[in-house]
Amino acid sequence: MKKKVLVAAVAAAMAPAAFAQSSVTVGGTINIMWDSVKATGNTGGDIANGAGASTNNGLKSADRIRDGAGSNIRFTVIEDLGGGNSAFVQVESAVIQNSDQRADMFGNGGFPAATATNGNNLAVWGNRNTGIGIRSKAAGRFLIGVWDVHYHEHYNVDPGWIIGNSAWSTLNLQQNMGSGFATNGGSGALNPAFGGRYGNVIRWDSPVWGGFSMSVAYARPSDGAPPNVPTELRDGKKNRAWNFAPRYENGGLTVQYSYLSDKNAVTQGTMSFAGTNLGAGGFGTAATTVSAAWKITSNRLGARYKFANGLGIGAIWDQGKVSNTTAGAAAQAAAGAIAIKRTVWSFPITYETGNHALMATWARAADWRGSMGGVNVGAIAAPAINGAAAGASGTFGSQTGAKQLSLGYMYKLSQRTNVHVGYSKTTNEALVRYDMFANSSGNTAIGADPRSVSFGLRHTF
Numbered sequence: 249m250k251k252k253v254l255v256a257a258v259a260a261a262m263a264p265a266a267f268a269q270s271s272v273t274v275g276g277t278i279n280i281m282w283d284s285v286k287a288t289g290n291t292g293g294d295i296a297n298g299a300g301a302s303t304n305n306g307l308k309s310a311d312r313i314r315d316g317a318g319s320n321i322r323f324t325v326i327e328d329l330g331g332g333n334s335a336f337v338q339v340e341s342a343v344i345q346n347s348d349q350r351a352d353m354f355g356n357g358g359f360p361a362a363t364a365t366n367g368n369n370l371a372v373w374g375n376r377n378t379g380i381g382i383r384s385k386a387a388g389r390f391l392i393g394v395w396d397v398h399y400h401e402h403y404n405v406d407p408g409w410i411i412g413n414s415a416w417s418t419l420n421l422q423q424n425m426g427s428g429f430a431t432n433g434g435s436g437a438l439n440p441a442f443g444g445r446y447g448n449v450i451r452w453d454s455p456v457w458g459g460f461s462m463s464v465a466y467a468r469p470s471d472g473a474p475p476n477v478p479t480e481l482r483d484g485k486k487n488r489a490w491n492f493a494p495r496y497e498n499g500g501l502t503v504q505y506s507y508l509s510d511k512n513a514v515t516q517g518t519m520s521f522a523g524t525n526l527g528a529g530g531f532g533t534a535a536t537t538v539s540a541a542w543k544i545t546s547n548r549l550g551a552r553y554k555f556a557n558g559l560g561i562g563a564i565w566d567q568g569k570v571s572n573t574t575a576g577a578a579a580q581a582a583a584g585a586i587a588i589k590r591t592v593w594s595f596p597i598t599y600e601t602g603n604h605a606l607m608a609t610w611a612r613a614a615d616w617r618g619s620m621g622g623v624n625v626g627a628i629a630a631p632a633i634n635g636a637a638a639g640a641s642g643t644f645g646s647q648t649g650a651k652q653l654s655l656g657y658m659y660k661l662s663q664r665t666n667v668h669v670g671y672s673k674t675t676n677e678a679l680v681r682y683d684m685f686a687n688s689s690g691n692t693a694i695g696a697d698p699r700s701v702s703f704g705l706r707h708t709f
Contacts, residue, residue: 276319280314283311287696291634304694316414318414336391377394395451405596406564415672415688418592419685423441425570426676427681459496487510491508492506510545542572549564564593591613603659604659606656616648629642641695650675652674
């Protein structure tokens with residue numbers, strides 16, 4: 249529930265004329281939870297004392313106090329332009345930001361270096377949906393700024409987690425490939441995020457025409473200078489993304505589609521898996537460094553029907569693909585060529601009655617399909633992991649799937665406050681490491697199965 253900010257002293261100290269013409273509101277959500285997480289059953293078991301360059305140790309049980317799902321504070325300014333039109337500004341910032349803010353006993357600040365560049369964890373204003381735009385009854389909404397692209401479009405098909413814990417969301421399988429690949433030892437091209445909160449977004453949301461509406465977004469997620477090297481495939485280009493999301497809503501029926509194309513997304517690097525290099529002959533051969541222009545593509549189609557008795561049943565089909573175009577000598581380019589995709593089916597169910605709300609989700613990510621280094625993934629044997637022989641864990645065409653089960657219960661103490669409890673588990677096959685969405689376990693072990701048990705309290709204002 250938003251409340252108008254009517255503070256005469258502030259208005260007088262700032263711009264009285266602007267406040268006379270505009271309305272300013274403040275709103276947001278605080279959602280804090282306790283949870284216990286672990287990730288065990290990793291491929292090859294644990295290495296004693298975590299020794300060795302190819303460690304693949306599981307995560308022992310630990311409890312945490314966390315931001316449950318997007319705690320934020322939001323300021324909105326609206327100015328009536330007449331004729332059914334208005335200008336608006338929104339500044340939304342993350343708060344709580346989980347447990348690494350406090351300085352330690354020696355005075356060292358929070359946020360480890362590895363996570364300090366995470367947009368949701370930076371102590372800055374406007375790190376969530378923030379922008380400026382125009383609203384029109386006839387033409388819809390136009391905005392420019394930092395905004396959600398693609399990944400959030402199916403919240404209306406999978407809504408149960410929003411008032412609970414983000415770890416329950418079907419996005420845990422839909423948002424990436426579950427890959428253990430890396431580029432230059434970092435987060436890799438084969439485990440991209442399919443959409444996210446992008447910078448430099450231009451977005452148009454249409455009016456509603458008889459239940460039908462759409463959104464179109466264009467983004468340059470990276471505003472850095474493009475490469476200017478003749479041999480670099482991305483020379484003269486920039487990372488750019490397009491999103492098209494039509495939807496239809498009528499009574500209890502919701503149908504939603506979203507398409508994302510994100511080009512030139514990842515820099516060049518050495519393709520590796522759990523410390524094992526990918527060469528022309530597959531895993532275990534010499535390292536291959538290629539200049540690559542990456543393309544990330546995602547298609548999502550979902551439908552949900554909410555019955556009058558409070559039962560909502562949904563289904564989401566998702567297909568994500570990552571591919572590259574490589575340069576260099578023919579043999580090197582062929583060794584570095586990658587084009588893989590995976591499909592996910594999700595079935596979220598909700599039920600609301602009185603002050604009670606329940607949710608349950610079952611989802612399944614299929615094995616990868618496609619090729620790496622010119623070899624079909626069904627013919628590429630798993631590398632040696634934790635002392636196991638190469639091929640002992642099957643092939644990438646048979647051991648890259650996963651399953652998810654989430655259960656949640658919410659009780660409304662009021663229209664704005666609830667308590668929630670829940671359980672979520674992701675079961676990974678031997679060669680992937682899918683984790684829970686947002687409130688992930690932090691699992692880095694191939695094949696380990698993240699699990700969360702949580703209790704939280706949420707308030708909107």
